[in-house]
Amino acid sequence: MEFLLRLKGNTDVWLGLRRQGERLERVDGSSFNQRIPVQGQEPCLFLKDHDLWSSSCSKQRPYVCSKASVLMGTT
Known part of the structure; x- marks a missing residue:
């Protein structure tokens, strides 16, 4: 999450996540297993x-x- 906060700066950004009932999924249809509270009831999620x-x-x-x-390799 810290990476996203640094990347977005002061701009709200879409995250490629959608609400499907009580669960979240990525826009490619794969599941998103983290339990994160979401403000609002609309289907698409953004970071504000x-x-x-x-x-x-x-x-x-x-x-x-x-x-x-x-991937971090050894040299």
Whole structure:
């Protein structure tokens, strides 16, 4: 979460997560297993300040959908 907070700065960003009933899933359909409180009742989630909020999916915002894994090797 700290990475996302640094990346977004003062801008609200879509996270590529949707609400499906009581659970959250990624926009590619894969499950998101972390239990995170979400403000609001709309289907699409965005990061505002330090909290997750929901909004209509048609609202325009910058987005962050994934972060590549970085493997640390030994030299």
